[in-house]
Amino acid sequence: MMDGIDIDIRDLTIEYASGGYLVRPIHGLDLQVASGELVLLLGASGSGKTTLLSALAAILRPTAGTIWVGDTEVTALRGAALTEYRRHRVGVVFQTFNLVPSLTARDNVQAPLWAARMPARQARARAEQLLDRFGLHERLDHRPGDLSGGQQQRVAIARALAHDPPLVLADEPTAHLDYIQVEGVLRLLRELARPGRIVVVATHDERLLSLADRVLHLSQPVLGESRPPERFKYEPGQMVFEQGDRSELVYTIEDGEIEIVRQRADGSEELVAVLGPGRYFGELGPLFGLQRSATARAVGHTVLTGYGARDFRDLVGSGRLAEAIRQAPC
């Protein structure tokens, strides 16, 4: 294991196609993590937690930006170097454990060691040592189907540690566990984060907040603070916001027209609506803490007023809010 490993993420953007549309869960992310820290990626479903973990695990190539783990530029890895990184530098605890059902607890932990061509006897000893450490010495020969959720999670953590990697990633490690099992898993994760190793946990479980040395909120706050309305002027073709951007304001059109378009995965655009004076748009993102699901562009010279979500809700009134949401183009 390397000493003094740290993570340096610069201007990271990740896009992928979903349902024919372009989705950008991570946009311009910067993050620095020091060795020994436990980082919590906190956010709702779809906020990009798992996507970021995938990029850190080098199994998803970002669209732009760089990720450095220690002296390795993860985003530049290819071929054998990529395999080497996945084998020795990073361990992943997958959501729902993802143990191989045909293998016993011991074999599941041995699997990454077999992949790295570790001698069988050595691999077996390492797997038994890890499982013993996690209190599973009596369950070595049990298949996942014969283990409780907590036991499966511990096997999954043991598998992630098989190569004693300097970076451990855990995706929703407390999902599917009862509170007694959660306690054991949290203790384990906390113990793992020590000098020379970084633990990154993706979760939407806020109970884990006190566990973390550092928290990265990937969901934007719902509603947000009250703020005075702002007036904006746009030239023809100028973008108000882009699909995938973080959402801040709800806009009403004072003058001119706005076209709402959705970017398809193939680079083309789908026209959703063209709105004129008196209409409002962009309310769903700020109201629900979501990223922009479409792009808004001025058609001609356009004047808009932007409201904070909380102020917009007060302006519309709770009675008309449901109707506003139902009619919202984005």
Next chain:
Amino acid sequence: MWRIALRDLQWRRRRFVIAVLATSLVFGMTLLMAGADASLHNEGRRIVAALGADAWLVAGGASGPFTTSTPIPAADADRVAATPGVLRADPLVILHSTLRRPWVRDVNVIGGRPGGLGMPPTAEGRAVAGSGEVVADTALGLGLGDRVELGGLELEVVGLADRVTWYFGTPTVFAAIQDAQALGFKGQPLAMTIITQGVPRSAPSGLQVLSDAQAQADLERPLASGTQSIAFINALLWLVAAGIIGSIVYLSALERQREFAVLKATGAANRSLLAGLALQAVLLSAAAAVLAVGIARLLAPGFPFTVEIPPSAFPRLLGVAVLVGLVASAAGLRRAVGVQPALAFGGP
């Protein structure tokens, strides 16, 4: 990674066993087909060898001794015997008839001179010494002294010969030439062929000389469509076997996508996952091939003719089975290669 492949087979052993059973039935059928095909050729080779001829003389332009419709005078045998290179020449009548006792069986009939060429070695009893006697193939189940009716002639079984069949195991009876002539030519002194000891240096006028190989080819010619059908069915059976193996491996690859994704995400190379899947296909094929040997041996006696599976068919089956297994698993292998490690996270 081969350990994971083996553990997976163990885990899905019921499906593996069913696939092995189904595939072994198909492989067993291919062995039986190979045996049937070999039997046809072996029968021809055996009967030609049993008649002990160095050369076969038939009418000029005739197709051969077994299929000719142009008989020649039996007396030509004397003319042939006088030809340089010939030590002895005897006429043979070769017919197809029915035998009653009282059941009716189709038989091949060979009529030759008692004590002359064309009479096979007997396994039991003695050779035909004169009119009214026959040597019968053991496949007819007759005993020495049994009386049979052959095309209206009452004959006595005086000897038994082993494995003298042709045309899908049709048994042969050997009779005196005059009985065969009575049966086929209403007593006219005709013959289908004259076989010789020694090879004539030139063909007497009106006759042509054929070798054993040409005589055997003549015998097998009418079976060409049968052997082609066997080859076609064999090819279909291999396709069915490939389909079974391919489906099993593809299904396995489909079900194990998440597993492959996890293994890839934890550093398993594509080639080692492919090797594991290929190993499963090879094991399935090899196990089915081994079981097929037993199945073929079990079913072979059920055929109405002797199925002679050549010993070389067994290692060939194993080799081809492994090859078919690998080829059939290609779709599954392709599926496994295409699995993205990101699937281990549940997306994107």
